[in-house]
Amino acid sequence: MNTDQLRSLAEWSIVHRRFLHKHPELSGKEFNTYNYIKDIVTELGLQLADYPSPNLIAYLPGTVGKKTIALRADIDALPVQEEGGKEGYKSMNPGVSHACGHDGHTAILLAVAKWMAENRNSIEHNVKFIFQSAEEITPSGAEGLVQAGILDDVDAIFGIHLWQGLEKGKIGLKPGPMMASVDDFHVTIDASGGHGSMPHETTDPIYIATHLIQSFQAITSRQTNPIEPAVISIGKVDGGSSYSIIPSKVELYGTMRAVTPETQAFMKERIAQQTAGICSTFSADHKIEFIEGTPPLVNDPKESAFVETVIKEHLGEDVFSLLDSTMAAEDFSFYLQKKQGAFVFVGMKGEKSRYPHHHAKFDLDEDVFESAIQLFIKIVQDYPSS
Template structure:
């Protein structure tokens, strides 16, 4: 594909991205987004496969058909009131915006669908185009699609994230663990309340909660191998009603992250054990609830090398950059538990994209769309029909 044709495809994609940005929808409620994508796919005469609503899966049979690859984009927005100048594409939905870039992911994959429809006679592998609902919540759209068997006939799956934390013009990934698991917890401390002037007559749950917060940090600093990434953060403590009353109950809400299933399980076990132990010490009761989220995202070694080769071939040797592991999470991890594949960052940090993901002023740099489209097209064109 020459530069003019690629830029024309990118411009088409940008137009659709701006429509999606003006009309964001929250996770699991992407009804209009579903209709919009479905109309485009139908107009391009691609087959729509059965998928859990409101996700969509389009299918293009290849001329060889011995291998099937999947490309995925997430379609949901966030409960964030948009701020900053966005011109004619500012969110029109109060309290909701595409503050993570999923509008860009969707528009980029739509452009690849458009290219594939026009070049279907020369595409060798079968291709599934997955437009996934509900990446931002638990349970996630990826879980639902995997459970529905969408990947059963897939040999490999690839996805991208337009990434504000990476230099514009660079694309990259690392084989093996790249993004962390993400699970949440709630610890309820049941004590006995009373007057603030007589703490000796109470079992103060707020005081006990402060011990729990400190002890959780000791799990990471003193019980996990320092070479193994791990995070426990308490984001909310709730208890009490006024200045001089010691409450009978306090709740702690937090998250924990890990790069391996073993560390993930260890953190959960220690949070539960230390909650019970500390509460027992102070003669209180503990109740611990875990909300299971996303597993670690682990790129397949072979598919990662293939993706790196495509980046270097299609975009130049200098375009590839290895990335560091990050403690953020991504539900693409569920696909990689089922099938080999790779998740790739597309850098866009610069003047246009200055604010981090989930910030009210977050915006995409649309100039990187062409590179992302070329990457996906290269994966389709170059995917080997024999084992990598």
């Protein structure tokens, strides 16, 4: 594929990206998006696999077909009211927008499917194109597809994320743990409450909540290995209705993240133990609920080295970037628990993409589409036969 062909393919994908951006749909409800993708891949002559919609799985048999490579894009949007210009492609769905880049991931994978369908003779391996619903929620779309057997006939799986935090022009990954797990928790403190003028006659759940919040921070600062990243954050405290009334109930809502399953399990255990101990100390009852999210994303070292070689050989030695772990999470981790593969960041940080993911003014830099398309194609073409 020469430069002009690649540029034309990227321009084709940008047209579709802008359509998808104008018509975003929330996780699990991407049925119009599903139909849009279906029309394109059907016209390309790809086979459709039978998986629950709005997931769409397309298949291209290879010329040899001894191995099957899966490529994945996520298709859902976020409950974010879009802000900013975006002339000609701003979201037409109030309160919903592609504020993370999934519209770009989908359009890029469609372009890859288009090129491969039109150049079948150059594709040795079977290719499975996964257009996945519901990346942004729990339970996630990836978890459901893995349970449905999406990877049973797959030898390796690869995915990309257009990444605002990485300099434009760079493409990179981290072998091993690259992205964090994410689990949420909800603590309810039940106590007697009472009048603020007579605290000695009450059990004060607000006071108890302050001890819990302090103790949770000690888990990451004093109980986990400092060279293994871990985060516990309280995002919401709910309790009380007046200046002078000590409430009978306070609720804490938080999130915890880790890059290893061991640290993930340890934090959950300690949150439960410390909540029980502190509430008991101050004579309060408690309830705690854990909402399990995604596990840590762990790139296979061998496949990571393969992707690094592909980037350096086809996109340039100076393009590859060896990344640090990030505490952001991605449900691509479920695929990597099942089969070997790698998840790759395509950098786009710059003037066009200066707002972070999930920000109301977030936008993609479409200049990087060419590199992302080429990367996917070369991963499949260069993947070893044995």
